[in-house]
């Protein structure tokens with residue numbers, strides 16, 4: 001029997017390559033197949049050429065005005081993008097697919113979760129110290145606007161001379177002006193939650209802050225977030241190159257972590273509807289309406305799964321599918337189980353969450369490692385130095401090292 005030689009070696013792809021393949025597939029295949037790894041793996045030359053020919057004919061009929069119901073302008077744009085997608089998939093099928101480099105500039109890592117008290121700040125502080133010990137320049141930033149305490153976890157005083165509030169209130173013109181040094185390696189941008197309403201920054205302030213964070217000069221910027229799913233917190237999480245979600249093993253925490261991942265993804269799609277991201281092309285107002293209906297409850301049921309959401313997009317206008325899909329792929333949060341006595345127990349939680357995310361959100365969650373429960377952290381009454389600074393070769397440093405390696409930082 002004929003056996004196709006060239007199929008997509010999905011397993012050997014980096015995250016960037018995989019995302020590029022999925023994005024290209026959005027021009028040819030329905031949503032369900034784009035998230036189906038075994039389907040993608042089986043794409044060969046004949047499947048590709050076949051589907052491309054069929055799609056090309058459909059789009060050309062719209063361009064030539066022979067088919068009603070489609071916009072010619074959109075079809076011309078789609079036709080060109082489809083050609084580019086074909087070229088990419090074609091070289092992938094030939095086994096000739098170069099690595100896609102990530103953008104240069106600082107790597108932004110957000111540490112989030114749905115609740116307070118689960119170890120976000122502890123982890124953010126220790127991972128910052130760990131990376132600084134390795135020789136990287138690190139800025140640890142406290143974005144828990146309502147409960148700022150990251151500086152404390154880094155061994156500094158609770159009340160700082162300069163904080164984010166000073167930047168937001170224009171006392172200092174740039175974020176660089178409020179950076180302070182710390183004793184254990186990372187630099188700090190601290191918060192101050194002592195003022196009523198400090199957490200409720202408005203949209204323009206948030207956008208200003210996001211732009212300033214992206215412009216900071218460092219190897220790593222670690223964002224310690226508050227434990228809620230407000231739009232502000234989700235937008236800070238989405239700004240990162242790597243989103244880390246912390247959970248503990250109790251059910252309220254890990255179910256909350258799934259909800260956090262879900263709301264972050266829906267917010268990502270919702271941002272598209274609100275034109276908050278730099279889009280290649282203006283969004284169709286009709287698509288905007290569909291996306292809002294699918295992502296925000298407003299008394300109506302939202303889409304239960306991402307595939308059903310994408311199906312609704314495609315029903316409205318198949319030409320919109322790649323643009324929406326582009327905002328979804330590449331969303332790969334990492335789940336870190338804190339206070340877990342063993343890898344086995346951490347994995348039970350991680351599997352539950354990653355199964356749910358795969359089934360309902362079509363999202364692959366990374367589970368790069370876990371953190372044990374440490375009496376040295378829990379009962380730390382006198383020594384304020386982060387544990388990784390106190391014991392650079394200790395067990396916590398080892399666990400963080402595994403996490404950092406598995407994420408590929």
Ligand SMILES: Nc1ncnc2c1ncn2[C@@H]1O[C@H](COP(=O)(O)OP(=O)(O)O)[C@@H](O)[C@H]1O
Pocket residue numbers: 113115116117118119120121122123227338339371372373374375377378
């Ligand atoms: N792995 C751990 N072992 C022991 N204590 C921990 C651990 N992680 C966090 N803690 C403790 O739990 C409390 C809450 O942690 P924190 O980092 O402030 O949570 P969050 O930032 O999520 O609100 C703190 O007292 C912290 O020292």
Ligand SMILES: [Mg+2]
Pocket residue numbers: 117120121122144147149224225
């Ligand atoms: Mg905290």
